[in-house]
Amino acid sequence: MPIDLYYMEASAPCRSVMMTAKMVGAELNLKKTDVMAGDNMKPEYLKMNPQHNIPTIDDNGFYLNESRAICAYLVNAYGKDDTLYPKDAKVRALVDQRLYFDMGVFYHRFGLVYYPIMFSGATKLDEKALKDFNEALDFLETFLGQNKYAAGDHLTIADIALVASASTFVATNKTVFDKHPKIQAWLEMCKSEITDYEETNNQGAEAFGQWAQSALAKLESE
Template identity: 60%
Template structure:
């Protein structure tokens, strides 16, 4: 049976799953769910995923949500080796730490600062939240000081998740990493490692970026 992935291309978490599937060598059947049009609240989708979120994976009846859990599952079950998600406890723990950092600090601080304007109609940015975003960028830049990739010296699912986040952030604010040269180098390094990178990630990131820039222009 096909592996169905319910997704929306402008979503960074959805694109992280797409990147992982590609790197793990697994084919997924894409099913677009337009959140803006309320398709995630249709009864047929709620039956599959009562949480009504994307991404949502259905692997022959095994339904899984939360992008980082999906990435780990795909790497564990379908990866050709354990490079994407190492089995050695300390190596895996570092990958997990970076995934949690992406979820709770890196992208979270960007969303906390910019999403009220992009998605909720706020007419100004809350200055008090800017420092948390700046700190998160500096933390990640420091993580990359001694390693080529987010969790060591080869690409893992931590890179794929963080890359989807970082390129979404950069699409909205092209100068966001100007003071973080290690992040900029890492982005290009990751891009060169991923077959079909542009179609899998950059196209969706650019769509998100156009939406974000359009919202931000209204407050400038």
């Protein structure tokens, strides 16, 4: 049976799950969940996920939220091998570190810059948040100077999660990585390796970018 995925296409975390599922051959039954309209606050959704965030999966009665945990689960449950989430303790620890970096620093700091404009009515960019965000970009540039990929010598779910984030950044600001050539090269390399990249990620990233740019355009016109 296919796995139900409750998602929004514009959401980077949701797209990381879609990319991972495609890479391991797990079939998804996509269920659009409009959090702006409150779909995630309905009783049947809260029963699956009391945190009421997206993405959430229902794998034949097994419910799981938090995208990076879902990606790891998909590889463990459906992957033909452990390439995307290696079992070697040291390699897996490095993948985990990059996943936590994506969640707690890389994407988080992006949100601190742009979410107040998009969702909270802020009238200007926070300079401190922007400085911290640029520092996060520098961190990834440094990581990619140590390894060809985010966590070693081949594509893993760490790359997939970070690609979902990075592509969202580019869709929001086309010049975001102009000072980060290693990130630019890595992103293009990953795009070429991720199955059905346009469908599973790029369309949603562009949708987010249009949303963000619309909010920023209003800011600039004030």
